[in-house]
Amino acid sequence: MVTRSFQEEYVKILRDYLSAQGEDQLYGAQQLGKWMLSQDISPEEITDLHARALEQLGEVPEFVRSSFSILTEIMIEYGNEHRSVNSWRNRHQQMESEIAVAKAMQQSLLPSEVPVYPELEIGVVSIAAKQISGDYYDFIEQSEGRFGLAIADITGKGMPAAMCMSMVKYAIDSLGQMELGPDEMLHHLNRIVGRNIDPSMFVTMMFGSYDSKEHCFRYAMAGHEPGFLYRSAEGEFYDLEGRGNALGLHPNSAYEVQEIHLEINDVLILLTDGVTECKNNRYYLQREELVHHLQKEVGESAQKMANGLYNRLLLLSQFDLLDDYTMIVLRRT
Amino acid sequence: MDLLIKTTSLETEHRVVLGGDIDAFTAPKVKETLMSLVTKPDINHITVDLEAVEYMDSTGIGIFIGIMKECIQRNRTFEVHKLSPRVERLFRITGLYDHIAIRKGESE
Numbered sequence: 001m002v003t004r005s006f007q008e009e010y011v012k013i014l015r016d017y018l019s020a021q022g023e024d025q026l027y028g029a030q031q032l033g034k035w036m037l038s039q040d041i042s043p044e045e046i047t048d049l050h051a052r053a054l055e056q057l058g059e060v061p062e063f064v065r066s067s068f069s070i071l072t073e074i075m076i077e078y079g080n081e082h083r084s085v086n087s088w089r090n091r092h093q094q095m096e097s098e099i100a101v102a103k104a105m106q107q108s109l110l111p112s113e114v115p116v117y118p119e120l121e122i123g124v125v126s127i128a129a130k131q132i133s134g135d136y137y138d139f140i141e142q143s144e145g146r147f148g149l150a151i152a153d154i155t156g157k158g159m160p161a162a163m164c165m166s167m168v169k170y171a172i173d174s175l176g177q178m179e180l181g182p183d184e185m186l187h188h189l190n191r192i193v194g195r196n197i198d199p200s201m202f203v204t205m206m207f208g209s210y211d212s213k214e215h216c217f218r219y220a221m222a223g224h225e226p227g228f229l230y231r232s233a234e235g236e237f238y239d240l241e242g243r244g245n246a247l248g249l250h251p252n253s254a255y256e257v258q259e260i261h262l263e264i265n266d267v268l269i270l271l272t273d274g275v276t277e278c279k280n281n282r283y284y285l286q287r288e289e290l291v292h293h294l295q296k297e298v299g300e301s302a303q304k305m306a307n308g309l310y311n312r313l314l315l316l317s318q319f320d321l322l323d324d325y326t327m328i329v330l331r332r333t
Numbered sequence: 334m335d336l337l338i339k340t341t342s343l344e345t346e347h348r349v350v351l352g353g354d355i356d357a358f359t360a361p362k363v364k365e366t367l368m369s370l371v372t373k374p375d376i377n378h379i380t381v382d383l384e385a386v387e388y389m390d391s392t393g394i395g396i397f398i399g400i401m402k403e404c405i406q407r408n409r410t411f412e413v414h415k416l417s418p419r420v421e422r423l424f425r426i427t428g429l430y431d432h433i434a435i436r437k438g439e440s441e
Binding site for chain 1: 357364390391392394395396398399402403419425426427428429431432
């Protein structure tokens, strides 16, 4: 409700203005207007305030007094709109803060650091296109110098992707203790994902296990964009072999294990489709062109190679990478 | 961001021609159209022509996975025609290619 002092202030500004018509009063009115907005004073209250202020300043002709009834009715409509906008604004702020919480929670699902092993460099770049990402990766400690590595892309973005990601993460965590082979891991994940997500959602994943003593990488693919293997001796890039149904696509899916032995200076490049979906205007980068860009980063450390390629693709897409982007580089030294 | 959907209904078969972009923005419309056809009684075959599709992302693939599952459940057949090389690659990588009938040539 309008307080007495506020009403007095209004009357004062109005009186001074009517006698002097100065800029000062207009400025005063502006400030008062801002204060009114901050106090959520409705338009119809202001109409009423003005009518009462006029009464204090002198004789108000009957037709002017009556005319306020019309103005008040109109202002009531504006007032309703004003209140509903305010309530939307509040809800919007509430959602923004919920999304910020979800983003923070999601960040906590991704590893905060990469594992360290002798004779092996690991580089990672993972960037979300929107606040909440559909890309997931993880390193899982295993026995005897081995570690598990998952890289996945969850369909869609936003909340459903974030919720699905936490399911995948916890499933990997609990299955991880059993040190399953990559094929068995994907087999179990497929059943878990298939039972728990919307029929139109799916997850593509590459799961592998790296033996840091033998420098042997055993992996299996579930509908995931193939990565690359760089053979230093030949100076060539090769597509990683292997196929298998995306997780959640079909309940009876079998996965096969592929095995690669890394020689010194060989590089494994694992990625999500945000890397291969890089778009230059309406034109998509072909895998051969990606190799061409990768070729220029050969010789750098794993992290520099990952950073270097990301910067190249960012430039190509004119700083507008549409999808979540994740690349993991493993380099035997 | 343009999407084109044209459906033709024959006696026991529906034909859908899709065109334009099938992405997160247009996917709900595509899904709604296809689902409403799959769940109709008296229909046992659905054909989708993708020749005019310029872009499809993983959300689009997800729709086809959802439709495939629905068709299996309802004992209906589902066929996809004229995939572009890019879309065909997505179908192959995800494994969807092995689970639905694909015809590369003319739909007639």
